[in-house]
Amino acid sequence: MDNDLDYSILYEYFGTSSPYWRLAGDSNALSLEAQRGSTNLSIALSAAQAGEVRGMTGVTSHRVLDVSIVGEPLRLHLVGRKVNPTQWAGTASAYDDTVSVARDLVHGLSFAEQVVSEVNSLVVILDRHGRVQRFNRLCEEVTGMREEDVIGKSAFELFMSAEQGQASSRNISSFYNSGEPYEVERYINTVNGPRLFLFRNKFVQSGSGVDEQFLICSGTDITEERNAQRRLSELANTDGLTGLPNRNAIHEKIKTAIAAQAGESNRVGILFLDLDNFKKVNDHYGHVVGDRLIRDVASLIQSCLGEGDTLARLGGDEFVVVIEKSTIELLEATAQRILDRLRTPFHLGLMEIYTGCSIGIALYPDHGDGLESLIRSADTAMYVAKDAGKRTYRVFSPDMNKKVAEYMWLDTNLRKALDEQQLVLYYQPAVSLATGVVHGVEALIRWKSPERGLIPPTEFIRYAEESGLIGPLGRWVMQAAANQAMRWKAKGLNIRISINVSARQLCDTDIVNHFSHALDVAGLQPCLLDLELTESCFIEDEATAIGLIKRFRQLGAKVHLDDFGTGYSSLSQLARIPLDVIKLDRSFVSGIDTNTKSQALVRSMAAIAQELRFAVIAEGVETRAEADFLKQVGVDYAQGFLYGKPMTAEEFEVWLSEQRRLRLIA
Numbered sequence: 001m002d003n004d005l006d007y008s009i010l011y012e013y014f015g016t017s018s019p020y021w022r023l024a025g026d027s028n029a030l031s032l033e034a035q036r037g038s039t040n041l042s043i044a045l046s047a048a049q050a051g052e053v054r055g056m057t058g059v060t061s062h063r064v065l066d067v068s069i070v071g072e073p074l075r076l077h078l079v080g081r082k083v084n085p086t087q088w089a090g091t092a093s094a095y096d097d098t099v100s101v102a103r104d105l106v107h108g109l110s111f112a113e114q115v116v117s118e119v120n121s122l123v124v125i126l127d128r129h130g131r132v133q134r135f136n137r138l139c140e141e142v143t144g145m146r147e148e149d150v151i152g153k154s155a156f157e158l159f160m161s162a163e164q165g166q167a168s169s170r171n172i173s174s175f176y177n178s179g180e181p182y183e184v185e186r187y188i189n190t191v192n193g194p195r196l197f198l199f200r201n202k203f204v205q206s207g208s209g210v211d212e213q214f215l216i217c218s219g220t221d222i223t224e225e226r227n228a229q230r231r232l233s234e235l236a237n238t239d240g241l242t243g244l245p246n247r248n249a250i251h252e253k254i255k256t257a258i259a260a261q262a263g264e265s266n267r268v269g270i271l272f273l274d275l276d277n278f279k280k281v282n283d284h285y286g287h288v289v290g291d292r293l294i295r296d297v298a299s300l301i302q303s304c305l306g307e308g309d310t311l312a313r314l315g316g317d318e319f320v321v322v323i324e325k326s327t328i329e330l331l332e333a334t335a336q337r338i339l340d341r342l343r344t345p346f347h348l349g350l351m352e353i354y355t356g357c358s359i360g361i362a363l364y365p366d367h368g369d370g371l372e373s374l375i376r377s378a379d380t381a382m383y384v385a386k387d388a389g390k391r392t393y394r395v396f397s398p399d400m401n402k403k404v405a406e407y408m409w410l411d412t413n414l415r416k417a418l419d420e421q422q423l424v425l426y427y428q429p430a431v432s433l434a435t436g437v438v439h440g441v442e443a444l445i446r447w448k449s450p451e452r453g454l455i456p457p458t459e460f461i462r463y464a465e466e467s468g469l470i471g472p473l474g475r476w477v478m479q480a481a482a483n484q485a486m487r488w489k490a491k492g493l494n495i496r497i498s499i500n501v502s503a504r505q506l507c508d509t510d511i512v513n514h515f516s517h518a519l520d521v522a523g524l525q526p527c528l529l530d531l532e533l534t535e536s537c538f539i540e541d542e543a544t545a546i547g548l549i550k551r552f553r554q555l556g557a558k559v560h561l562d563d564f565g566t567g568y569s570s571l572s573q574l575a576r577i578p579l580d581v582i583k584l585d586r587s588f589v590s591g592i593d594t595n596t597k598s599q600a601l602v603r604s605m606a607a608i609a610q611e612l613r614f615a616v617i618a619e620g621v622e623t624r625a626e627a628d629f630l631k632q633v634g635v636d637y638a639q640g641f642l643y644g645k646p647m648t649a650e651e652f653e654v655w656l657s658e659q660r661r662l663r664l665i666a
Contacts, residue, residue, distance in 0.1 A: 009072055010092075019040070020092070021090055022088070025086035030050075049065050065078060078092050121219060124136075124216075124217045131152055133151065143191065144191040158189075160187065160189070164187060181200070183201070196226055198222045200217075203215055237249035242295055245312040246312060246313060251375075253312070257324050258374075260324075269362070270322060270323075270377075271323070271360070272360040274382050275356070275357050276390040293348065293355065298313060304337045336393070342357060356391035357391070359392075359394075360377075360385055362378035384404075387403065414447075414467075417449070422447060422449060425484065426444045426446050426648060427648075429643055429656075430639040438659070442639065443500075446646075465504045481497045482521070484649055486523055491653075498531065499532065503536045509544075512551045519555065530557050530560060531552055534563055549579075560583055562583050564605065580615065581614060585620075586640075593625035599629065618630050618639065622641050
């Protein structure tokens with residue numbers, strides 16, 4: 001069949017030599033249309049022919065099909081592409097109609113050229129030597145260079161730093177040999193300075209002339225995205241207050257250090273630091289001062305470290321130091337250097353603040369075979385250092401685990417004791433040495449543990465103070481004592497109950513409100529509760545403590561100074577504090593009937609108390625001879641096993657009834 005006949009068939013049926021064609025994904029019928037969208041004729045294709053057409057992609061290409069139109073054989077040249085997920089379309093011409101075929105190809109290629117030119121990505125085509133073959137409009141805008149000025153020149157030299165250009169030049173040959181598409185990030189010199197681009201690179205063969213391979217590079221500016229990711233990474237790994245690595249970062253550092261030391265003799269050392277009494281600074285001066293102190297402490301610790309050592313803040317007042325290629329001797333020397341430097345006060349404005357820290361030391365692999373066990377060992381040693389009196393360090397040893405296990409048991413079970421009413425008050429009477437009448441009782445807390453039975457306060461009060469549980473524990477004691485005083489009052493017993501308050505509890509300025517609330521809940525008016533304070537309550541902030549005492553006394557409470565003579569009170573301080581009672585420590589009372597030094601001290605204390613109009617209670621009285629001497633020198637009341645051991649409320653009521661009966665008989 002000649003060219004004119006093929007041409008005339010298409011023209012006869014469609015009025016054009018290049019009708020539109022369309023093929024759906026669910027049918028092998030090829031539609032030919034004079035106008036796009038309205039089918040004039042459908043041609044049945046074989047499955048193979050339909051498969052060829054569906055092999056077209058989104059890039060314009062061509063296919064040749066032998067078909068029949070109303071019985072007339074025709075070789076069609078299809079130019080087109082995949083236009084959506086289920087449809088392929090383009091223009092058709094008679095195979096021998098050179099003019100129409102060329103026009104269709106030019107139209108398709110012009111469309112592709114326009115896409116390359118206007119697409120919102122950098123598009124660069126390189127040969128295997130890295131020379132520019134094509135440079136789209138966005139490339140011109142970004143780089144400030146024109147396409148005609150860069151064609152044939154090295155992209156590595158034009159747009160990259162010398163280092164990246166050399167790396168790309170070395171790599172391009174291997175990329176060409178593999179022929180696989182790949183992605184790469186490169187900094188490109190732009191009119192706005194170096195910018196980071198992500199290039200998605202793919203290899204294509206030339207369509208005509210010499211069979212040659214080219215690299216199509218499509219680039220997107222990811223500078224801001226990477227900056228944001230970098231910032232997020234910094235935020236995720238940096239402590240916002242100090243700028244130090246945070247918990248996440250130091251854990252990764254330790255893991256890396258351990259992996260690097262595997263199989264080598266060099267070891268990784270950990271210092272776990274916890275500031276002593278930082279909570280008091282925060283509570284008293286506020287978080288702004290507390291934050292400044294944390295930053296200054298971080299700087300001080302950093303100045304104590306060697307090159308290559310890493311300091312991190314875990315949060316709160318906890319820090320970790322990682323020392324690679326370490327020894328126990330090096331770790332101990334570093335810890336001591338930090339402790340010595342922390343003896344100097346910090347000057348924050350007009351304030352002078354002292355702090356210290358407790359340090360736990362652990363060494364890989366001696367004290368842990370991985371991150372968690374190593375950190376746990378250092379943390380354990382730190383708690384042992386804190387338990388030893390603070391401002392010191394301890395090297396981990398396996399027997400420390402027992403102490404930590406006890407600490408963890410207390411942490412879990414003391415909280416449970418508060419929730420499940422496992423706590424109980426015992427009462428020990430204080431008796432008048434002159435009359436034998438009960439002056440009042442001291443409330444002593446006990447813990448009825450389902451696991452361990454009756455636990456004395458010496459085994460859990462210290463933990464309660466360190467953990468912060470002393471607050472809720474103290475409030476429980478206030479309420480329980482107020483309720484008991486009210487029950488006794490209802491029975492006609494006006495028994496004053498004294499409760500112990502620690503220095504840590506006085507840090508809570510709401511303590512007076514808690515005390516008042518306990519009285520109100522119990523309906524205890526007038527107040528029958530008294531407070532026992534130790535001399536340590538006045539060491540750090542005497543003025544605040546005196547202010548609180550005055551408020552307690554306004555509510556009707558009397559204030560006892562407990563363990564008098566064992567602390568740091570001066571006579572001038574004693575005169576300033578609005579007290580009602582001083583309690584002589586049992587260390588002065590034991591054997592006082594024969595110990596002349598104790599006798600002299602107690603005589604002096606009793607005389608001072610009388611001058612200041614304080615009542616005096618002697619603790620730990622166990623013999624009649626001790627009681628007789630104390631009465632002789634003017635001590636008012638005695639408390640101890642000679643009169644009664646700590647008892648439950650019910651036992652005390654029985655004891656009190658028996659004491660009254662004996663006095664009646666006497």
